[in-house]
Amino acid sequence: MAAAAQDGGNLANVHHILLVLSGKGGVGKSTIATQIALALRLAGKKVGILDVDLCGPSIPRMLNAMNKEVHQCDGGWVPVYVDQEKTISLMSIGFLLEKPDDAVVWRGPKKNAMINQFVNDVAWGELDFLIVDTPPGTSDEHISTVNALQPYNPMGAVLVTTPQAVAVGDVRRELTFCKKVGLPVVGIVENMSGFVCPTCSECTNIFSKGGGEELARHSGVPFLGCVPLDPQLTLSMEYGKDFLREFPQSPAYPALTSIARFILDKASESS
Ligand SMILES: Nc1ncnc2c1ncn2[C@@H]1O[C@H](COP(=O)(O)OP(=O)(O)OP(=O)(O)O)[C@@H](O)[C@H]1O
Numbered sequence: 001m002a003a004a005a006q007d008g009g010n011l012a013n014v015h016h017i018l019l020v021l022s023g024k025g026g027v028g029k030s031t032i033a034t035q036i037a038l039a040l041r042l043a044g045k046k047v048g049i050l051d052v053d054l055c056g057p058s059i060p061r062m063l064n065a066m067n068k069e070v071h072q073c074d075g076g077w078v079p080v081y082v083d084q085e086k087t088i089s090l091m092s093i094g095f096l097l098e099k100p101d102d103a104v105v106w107r108g109p110k111k112n113a114m115i116n117q118f119v120n121d122v123a124w125g126e127l128d129f130l131i132v133d134t135p136p137g138t139s140d141e142h143i144s145t146v147n148a149l150q151p152y153n154p155m156g157a158v159l160v161t162t163p164q165a166v167a168v169g170d171v172r173r174e175l176t177f178c179k180k181v182g183l184p185v186v187g188i189v190e191n192m193s194g195f196v197c198p199t200c201s202e203c204t205n206i207f208s209k210g211g212g213e214e215l216a217r218h219s220g221v222p223f224l225g226c227v228p229l230d231p232q233l234t235l236s237m238e239y240g241k242d243f244l245r246e247f248p249q250s251p252a253y254p255a256l257t258s259i260a261r262f263i264l265d266k267a268s269e270s271s
């Protein structure tokens, strides 16, 4: 569904908005959000990333944009362009901190005001997709983010889990959250789903397997696929490398590009 603000605004030319949610921390939500953005870019799309994970903004590091600065223009904040071609733009609280390791210790109202500013005051220009990376769990910040985005008809949420039952249980709560706030669920991604040994290609299911897929089946939402653990992906995120361009032979590559293909198909259905 195309974003359509009643009164124009900074998101009026953003065609599709996608939120990435996870029930618990550390399951790879920011990694999946970043890789979805890069995979959509690989498919020729112009993509923005809005990092509203106020307490743990990790995307500037993942995109090697740590030392870049956000500037102001008449329309609001100019996002950071990650590449020379300006096909990936990023806005993150990380750019507004004095030092990258500074902590954001704010009470709810201040966080909510910042989220509203992030949603309304970034001059994105024309984008095919805006990917919104949220904090883990379901908090006031999620409600503020969804409320602020609601006038722009977000396409929905991608939920990220790891395969084990404890993480899957938390995603169940995310599904309830989406239902309560009227946010469509695009699908569930099972991340860290098996480790393919680079030496003998044997797959070991370190965190068990299949929990995300089973939950998707039970809940009647699409399953977007299993992304295996790949040490090259960890390192790429650590050093801001363009993983999909540098490691097309990785076992995670087909999984990530197929998630992007699903999103592209879904977006074209609703356009
Ligand atoms: N499929 C994967 N293969 C290898 N490493 C991964 C994979 N997914 C995530 N990681 C690594 O796991 C760590 C946690 O990932 P990430 O920061 O994306 O999690 P998160 O859910 O966004 O965490 P939080 O929101 O709690 O900060 C990172 O070091 C990341 O590079």
Ligand code: SF4
Residues within 6 Å of the ligand: 197, 198, 199, 200, 201, 202
């Ligand atoms: S999976 Fe195969 S190559 Fe990898 S550590 Fe085990 S035995 Fe060795």
